[in-house]
Amino acid sequence: YFSAMSKNGINAVEVWMAAWSFALEWTSSRTDYYGLGRYNLFNAWRLDHVLDDALAKGIYVHLVLDNHGKLSSHCDPEWDNSPYNKKIPFAAADGAMLDRPVDFFGDAEAERHYRNRNRYIAGRWGAYTNIFGVEFWSEIDLITNLEEAYRNEKVIEWHRMAADHFASLDQGKHLLTTHTCGDYNNPIKFRKFYELPQLSYVVGDAYRDNTPFVEHMLRHTEKLKELKKPLLITEYGGSPQAGTYNRLEADLHAGIWSSFFCEQAGTPFLWWHDFIHDKDKYPHFKGFSMFMKGVDPRNKGFAYVKLPVSRDGVENSAYSCLAAGNRSEYYAWVFKKAPMENYPDSIQSLEQLRDHMIVPEGFTDGSRYAVSFQDTLTGDNIWNETLQPEGGKLKIRLPPFRMDMAIKILVEARDNGQTGENEGKDGRQ
Numbered sequence: 001y002f003s004a005m006s007k008n009g010i011n012a013v014e015v016w017m018a019a020w021s022f023a024l025e026w027t028s029s030r031t032d033y034y035g036l037g038r039y040n041l042f043n044a045w046r047l048d049h050v051l052d053d054a055l056a057k058g059i060y061v062h063l064v065l066d067n068h069g070k071l072s073s074h075c076d077p078e079w080d081n082s083p084y085n086k087k088i089p090f091a092a093a094d095g096a097m098l099d100r101p102v103d104f105f106g107d108a109e110a111e112r113h114y115r116n117r118n119r120y121i122a123g124r125w126g127a128y129t130n131i132f133g134v135e136f137w138s139e140i141d142l143i144t145n146l147e148e149a150y151r152n153e154k155v156i157e158w159h160r161m162a163a164d165h166f167a168s169l170d171q172g173k174h175l176l177t178t179h180t181c182g183d184y185n186n187p188i189k190f191r192k193f194y195e196l197p198q199l200s201y202v203v204g205d206a207y208r209d210n211t212p213f214v215e216h217m218l219r220h221t222e223k224l225k226e227l228k229k230p231l232l233i234t235e236y237g238g239s240p241q242a243g244t245y246n247r248l249e250a251d252l253h254a255g256i257w258s259s260f261f262c263e264q265a266g267t268p269f270l271w272w273h274d275f276i277h278d279k280d281k282y283p284h285f286k287g288f289s290m291f292m293k294g295v296d297p298r299n300k301g302f303a304y305v306k307l308p309v310s311r312d313g314v315e316n317s318a319y320s321c322l323a324a325g326n327r328s329e330y331y332a333w334v335f336k337k338a339p340m341e342n343y344p345d346s347i348q349s350l351e352q353l354r355d356h357m358i359v360p361e362g363f364t365d366g367s368r369y370a371v372s373f374q375d376t377l378t379g380d381n382i383w384n385e386t387l388q389p390e391g392g393k394l395k396i397r398l399p400p401f402r403m404d405m406a407i408k409i410l411v412e413a414r415d416n417g418q419t420g421e422n423e424g425k426d427g428r429q
Contacts, residue, residue, distance in 0.1 A: 001277060006057035008282035009289020014062040014234050014269050015050060016138060017121075019070065019078060022047045024117055027094050029081040035094030036083045036113045039120060051128050060132040062234065062269075064179070065121065068142040071101035075142040084110060102145040105158040115165055122169035134174045135203060135234075136162055139181035141190055156192050163198030175200040179234060183207055184220040187227065194227045202229050206236035206255070206268055212341050213254040214320070218306075221262040233259075233268035237275075248275055249284075249343035256288045257333050257376060257404070260297075261322035263304055283377045290379025291406050301326055303362065309334060309398075311356045321358050328411045330360060330369075333376075335404035350402040357397045360409070363389035368412040371396060376404050386412065 005013065019026045019033075022043050026033035032040045054061050069076035071084075079085055079101050086096040097109045104110050125131065136159065140146060149155035163176050177199050180186040187194060187204045194202050202224055208216045213236075224231050237243070237251050248270075255268045267288065270276060302324045309319035323332040336350065344350060363369065369389070373382040383399045394409065 001273070002053055002057045002059055004277060004282060005059060005285075008286040010282075010285045011058055011289075012060045012062065012132065012266055012269075013054070014064060015047075016064040016067050017047070018064075018067050019081070022050075024120065025083055025113075027081050027083045027088070028090065033083075035090075035096075037095060037116065039117070044124060047125065051125060051130065055128065055130045060130050061128075062133050062135060062232075063125070063131050064135040064138045065118070066137050068137060068139040068181075071104055071143040073101060073144045075144075079144065084113075100145065101143055102149050105149045105155045111158075111161070114162070118162070118166050119169055122166055122171070126169065126171040126174070129172060131172060131174055133201065133232075134166065134170075134176050136176070136178045138179045138234075139205070140178050140193075141180045141182075141186055150190060150192070153192070156196070159193060159196055160198060163196065167198065177201050177203050179203045179205075181205050181235075182240075183216070184223040187224055191227060194229055200229065201232055201265060202227050203232050203234050205240075206233040207238070207240050208236075208251075209239070212337065213251045214258045214322070214335075214337075214340055217255065217258040217262045217264075221264070230265040231263070232265045235271045236268045237270045237272045242272060244342075245275070245279070246343045246345070247341070248272055249279075249281060250340050252276070252281055253284050253343060253376075253404075254335075254340040256284055257335070257406070258322060260292070260295075260331070261304060261324050261333055263324075287375060287377045287379045287406075291374055291376070291408075295329075295331065297324065300329075305360075307332070307358050307360060309353075309356050309358055316353075316356060319353065319356070323358075323360055325360075325362075325409065327362055327364050330363075330409035332358065332360065332407040332409070333404065334358060334398060334401075334407065336402075339403045344403070347402050352400045352402050353398065354400045355397075357395055358407075359393050359395050361393050363392050363394055364411070365389055365392060369394060370408075370410050370412050372408045373399050374406045374408070376406050 017023045019030055024039040025036055032042045069078040070082055073079040080088060083094040084096055084098045084104060086098060098104060098107060159178060178193050180190050182205050187202050206220055236255055238247050252270050259267045304324045307321040307323050308315040309321055319336050321332055321334045325331050369387050371387055372384045375382055387394055
């Protein structure tokens with residue numbers, strides 16, 4: 001996976017310390033586990049190897065310390081094998097002390113074991129510079145009876161404790177967060193997590209019903225802006241039960257490209273990673289990665305807007321455009337809406353869009369702007385031209401395209417009013 005990722009410009013991945021992969025503590029229901037306080041050093045070695053390999057390939061890791069199933073008896077349940085569950089065989093040997101999963105967020109002995117484990121995690125992996133964030137729980141709201149602990153704020157105080165403790169030991173001073181399931185409604189429902197100053201960013205899912213994914217992304221950003229922290233989607237792709245290949249590929253492509261124009265902290269992470277790998281959907285990432293080289297929107301006062309795509313002054317509602325930038329640098333993604341809902345088996349089957357334009361605003365009259373058009377899958381440059389604004393507006397005539405196209409607009413210099421000559425591939429393919 002990492003080799004294929006690095007070849008296609010992917011530089012971030014999420015890794016769970018789950019019982020079936022890299023956890024340090026569990027019961028003997030799984031190999032090499034011996035209860036609480038006896039760490040699985042085989043798994044620790046495996047995580048060493050994964051982090052080292054990721055570092056060598058330029059990949060950053062979002063490290064998840066626990067997943068909801070460990071404390072769930074109703075959703076992806078693992079509670080019946082948990083070393084904290086005192087009602088299972090060998091509970092005394094495992095050091096178990098809890099009657100219910102939710103009691104984890106208030107029991108002193110459970111906290112002691114948890115702090116010891118996190119001390120080991122921070123000591124062994126805290127210096128890794130390619131861990132870009134540490135997540136305490138994945139889909140924490142699916143823990144059994146979690147809302148009880150949320151109402152009495154035991155789980156909120158637990159997060160304050162966990163974050164302060166981990167930060168005090170973490171040499172790398174990594175960003176910290178916790179994660180909720182579903183869509184953008186749950187981070188709002190459980191907003192007290194993200195109001196903690198110890199948690200630096202908001203992570204969640206972006207599963208959807210029949211709402212087109214681009215619209216879903218726009219709503220996600222709009223809803224969660226009020227939390228006033230960076231946003232990152234770490235699960236998405238159709239519904240929680242997946243979908244057809246065409247729908248998953250549409251979500252994959254739309255999610256990658258819309259993320260930048262929806263002020264996300266990074267591209268969303270498709271849950272169905274085997275789909276990407278086995279079906280070789282890496283070109284979706286490669287094209288975006290090539291487009292983003294040299295692009296850094298931080299602290300530049302970018303405006304984020306939705307632009308109409310029109311012909312002879314009449315909007316074509318089958319297409320849309322998301323744009324972001326300022327008067328010095330500006331970026332846009334123009335797309336046909338239908339393929340973003342159901343990706344075609346062949347792009348050649350789509351009719352070409354011709355003689356249409358977009359008209360972004362906010363530019364400086366008297367300056368020249370270099371406009372380049374790029375293929376979203378290959379990253380290839382399609383066409384270049386130099387334009388000058390009139391009344392702060394740039395009238396950009398779009399080259400013919402079938403599904404979508406990316407655009408960069410960079411200021412060149414103020415000149416004597418002469419527009420530069422077109423240059424690029426013949427025929428504006």
